[in-house]
Amino acid sequence: MNFPGAPAMGSSPQPKTRTDRAYLLLRADVISGRLKPGTKLRVEQLRADYDIGATPLREALSRLSADGFVISEGQRGFRVVPMSYNDLQDITRVRILIETEALRDSIESGDDVWESRLVAAYYRLSKLEAQAEPDYEQRERANEVFHSALLAGCGSPLLLRLHHTLYDQHKRYRNISLLTATVPRDVHEEHRAIYDAALARDATKACDATRVHIMRTMEVTLEVFRKAEEKPASATN
Numbered sequence: 323m324n325f326p327g328a329p330a331m332g333s334s335p336q337p338k339t340r341t342d343r344a345y346l347l348l349r350a351d352v353i354s355g356r357l358k359p360g361t362k363l364r365v366e367q368l369r370a371d372y373d374i375g376a377t378p379l380r381e382a383l384s385r386l387s388a389d390g391f392v393i394s395e396g397q398r399g400f401r402v403v404p405m406s407y408n409d410l411q412d413i414t415r416v417r418i419l420i421e422t423e424a425l426r427d428s429i430e431s432g433d434d435v436w437e438s439r440l441v442a443a444y445y446r447l448s449k450l451e452a453q454a455e456p457d458y459e460q461r462e463r464a465n466e467v468f469h470s471a472l473l474a475g476c477g478s479p480l481l482l483r484l485h486h487t488l489y490d491q492h493k494r495y496r497n498i499s500l501l502t503a504t505v506p507r508d509v510h511e512e513h514r515a516i517y518d519a520a521l522a523r524d525a526t527k528a529c530d531a532t533r534v535h536i537m538r539t540m541e542v543t544l545e546v547f548r549k550a551e552e553k554p555a556s557a558t559n
Contacts, residue, residue, distance in 0.1 A: 339378070340374060340375065340378040341378040341381040341382050341385075342382075344372060344374045344378045344379050344382035345381075345382035345385050345386065347372055347374075348363075348372075348379075348382055348386055348391075348392075349386060349389075349391060349490070352386070352391045352392065352403075352494070353391075353490050353493050353497070354497065355494070355497055355498075357402050358402065359402055359403065359404045359494075360401060360402060360404045361402045362399065362400075363383060363392060363400040363401055363402065364399065365379050365380060365383075365399070383400045386400075387400065389487050390403065390491055391403055391490075391491070405494065405495065405498075407544065407547065410495050410540055410543060410544065411540065413488060413491050413492050413495070414492065414536060414537065414539075414540045416488060417485070417488040417491075417492050417536060418532070418533050418536050418537070420484050420485050420488055421473070421485055421489075421532060421536070422529040422532055422533060423481060424476040424481045424482060424485055425472055425476075425520070425525070425528055425529055425532055426525040426528075426529055427476045427477060427478060427481070428472060428473045428474060428476040429475065429520055429523055429525040429528060430475075430523075430525060431475045431476070431477055432474070432475025433475070436471075436474050436475040437521065439471045439474055440468075440471045440472060440474075440520060440521070441521075442471075443467045443468040443470075443471035444468055444471075444517045446467070446468075447464040447465060447467070447468045447513060448510065448513075448514075450464050451509065451513070452510070466489075468517075469489065472516065472520055472528075472532075473485065492536070492539070495539070495540070495543045498543050498546050498547075507542060512531070512534065513535070515534075515535075516528055516531040516532050516535060519531055
């Protein structure tokens with residue numbers, strides 16, 4: 323099932339090698355939907371598209387396979403991981419487990435610097451969410467910074483690395499949920515509930531609000547999937 327892509331958001335670390343550059347470019351294009359689900363990734367075509375050599379591209383594709391963004395098909399090469407109900411539900415479940423654990427640790431361990439960073443991130447996000455026609459990339463970057471600030475007090479680098487990968491995998495689906503305005507949702511209120519609980523150092527309430535927020539994204543995205551499946555069926559009647 324293919325959907326139009328949304329612009330990539332956020333900033334990426336500066337690549338140190340050609341493999342790093344290939345990895346970051348391909349990852350961003352998979353997440354944004356420029357490289358659509360199920361697309362065959364032919365190295366020769368990628369060389370022309372990205373102006374990067376075959377060896378760095380193959381190494382980057384192997385890394386993306388390990389991260390769950392592409393599938394290695396042995397001698398047949400690579401393709402973008404397809405999108406499905408089951409995959410979304412699985413990513414959502416595991417993201418909630420990882421993110422709430424990291425959030426609990428962050429709230430319990432976060433100091434005044436953590437709190438100041440969270441306040442600044444929320445203020446910036448709230449301003450953009452209040453705009454009638456906010457800039458998509460700025461808003462999405464601010465959203466990413468806010469979620470990052472929430473977890474910044476977590477003392478486990480492994481939890482944070484796992485969360486980063488899961489967040490980006492979930493982002494592929496989240497971009498789909500932004501394609502529709504027909505499903506009612508108050509994202510700002512969801513963010514406010516998480517923020518208020520985090521500032522109050524109520525880890526249980528913050529984790530519950532985070533769980534609701536992530537599940538709501540899944541519900542909206544599943545609705546988009548459902549409507550996309552209904553259109554071809556209607557066309558044949």
